[in-house]
Amino acid sequence: MTTTHHTPDLFALSEIRGPVLRPGEDGYAEEATGFNLAALHTPDVIVVATGTDDVVTALRWASATGTPVAVQATGHGANFPIDHGLLISTARMTDVQVDPERRTATIAAGAKWRDVLKATAPHGLAPLNGTSTDAGAIGYTVGGGLPLLGRTYGYATDLVRSFQVVTPDGTLRETDPTHEPELFWALRGGKGNVGVVTSLVTELVPLRTVLGGGLYSSGEHAEALLTAWAEWTRTVPEEMCSAFGVLRLPPIPQLPEQLRGRFWARVAVTWTGEPAEAEQLLAPIRAAAPVEVDMVEEMPCTDVDRIYIEPQDPLPARESCSLLRDLTPDAIGAFLGQVGPDVPDCPLLVAQLRHMGGALSRPARTEDAVCARDAAHFLESVAVIGAPPDAEAVERATTSLHAAMSPYSTGRTMVNIHGTPGDATDRARAWTPEVHDRLRRAKQTYDPSNLLRFGHTV
Template structure:
């Protein structure tokens, strides 16, 4: 696509960009800056629709020369903070995925989604460490560590990364792996987008084509019974069993399938990578804990993993948050249900959930990284849909109350991808230990001393 040429002198260098270069008021500007999370309405001074690595290099060199702050967006699932001013680089046109079946690796471009990776890997009997929605972008998800559906079995997405191609804020294109620029390689695996703009990454694929997965739904009135049973069950299940417990208050809208539409549900979602018959046997205590209203557990191809968590497929304005928990005691179960259980009328959060951690997620990284969630036993997460101002205020109050109630059982930290709207520096720092945060600040000082990548969940230079 030909760049839009403006007569502004300091935009002259951007005429070499092959994709659109747009400012507020230009045709296509709104589409270019809008991502999946409609709560983050971006208003950059300039947006570049990158078509390839050269466009990103040119944009970053211009930003460096003009001291213009930069942010990057692919799908916008993780956009929890509206961007005002500066330069936004949109990578949605860069969706190429190449699979090396012999070495069981994939190389994904900056704007590729996990659905693109799964589709490319499936013909070779391979899969990947996608999250709960395959509509999410590979790069942003992985830079934040990447908490996969199959995490207990295989670890974090960063554990499988072999290399990055990245443009640092000075406009230099670098190929980075454990042997070449190890400090940058470390910071890119769990440090989010604080040290550069990734143009592609190469990672290992899984020798997996099918799994047992889906959701077991009970009506919300049985939430305490099901959650208590799930908490007990998770203490002994093997690493091949990955699961989550959710309280779901579905709106009565066509996007929600019947019979779930408009109901309040307690759900256990599972993904089992072992023998299907063994998986079914292991699920017996969950199915026997409370009356099962809907059972969607089935043998499925890995390309169908979206059926496990049934996340929204259409853009919406959302407020998400998370906290890492060190334990899930009976007191913790009661505290969660006191906040979000069936006895709370008109509760405003769409989802309150717990992800079972441990297993491969608790093992030390083969190559040191910036992830600080390996000591967590569970992850607490919540999502509210910001439909109108009164709803937004109720969601904020409910989110704060939930985290206050669960704080005694937490590690004090979050995961950067699901942290939610980033607050001040002290709040943002909760995604890492103090030692790792200081290390990230040092890396930031090395690669982005001018703090050009300053939007969203950022770490300032030391």
């Protein structure tokens, strides 16, 4: 099917309650722009949905006109420019309803994790959010969702009870393990391949506070700290979730003053047990290298952005990831050979290794499309993209790091942090061949015309 390269007749969209915007109109640029400014969107038309009915109408129109469709809430996961077609913005659909007795939350399509946390915290409950509460809950979850507390509770998608989703033919469907189970399966780890989720119901965990934060040493101590952390992760209980990273932080006011403009080696931790026990567990990490900045403290779950201190303002980013089988001495050497203190001109903002295992290694209660349960560690790289030649340097460094780590990899990625999707072979790396084939069959069932073709699709 040929992509539409002109603005189709919009009369059928007159029933949309929210704004319907075309290029050049007031609000178009603001609605098209997501958090990741590296993906510049130029759709023929934007539907700013105010509710499920708007999404249904938009998709019925797209189906009737053969117009390809993309959906965006926050744009944190934007890694592919939307060229022509229809963009459905769900950013105004932010409602969160909590059922404290059942310990569930119903989350609308555009809600950020901070919206969810604000609603759940008064009840002593928490969702399985990621490292930034500015990210959209729905896009994160349909990609599997690697939570701050993943080793303790599993993937975010493991706790989903049901979805409300509009398939590309404009049909509103409710799906759970017993109603359209194949659709339910594909939405849990298969990303945006089969429909536009308008809301989901997820279980919550009983949690008011966590102990969390970063232990920062000068980057020259990266090898000692990483070696100690790698050995430490082999023995810690599932309540301890952590990551080792090297950070080349710019001197900008958005960062804590003591961290600005420095090259750091950091161990970031999140712990759900007793704080006193965590202090004992952290002793080997604190002894491995001089700690210049210690930000580990008990905090309410609403404050967890303080743990990884990720950017909160839009920026052009290049991210990529690999799933690792193990973190051997050779793997440590390969990692530091790419991003360690002997590579002073490395353009990567963050190169980070997250500890997997625990609940992340166990099958979900209901089968899903997540293909990362066999990984011991998760490698993530993030860079801010500037103008050439900086952009080329970022691409070279990203490619070189993940190539150097490929001998220690499972061969797969995670769809949410895969980065810019390449050809079909590259996109397929987010799943096992069996799961990828099953996703293709689900795609043929629910989106036979391939209207949902933007981003990381099968």
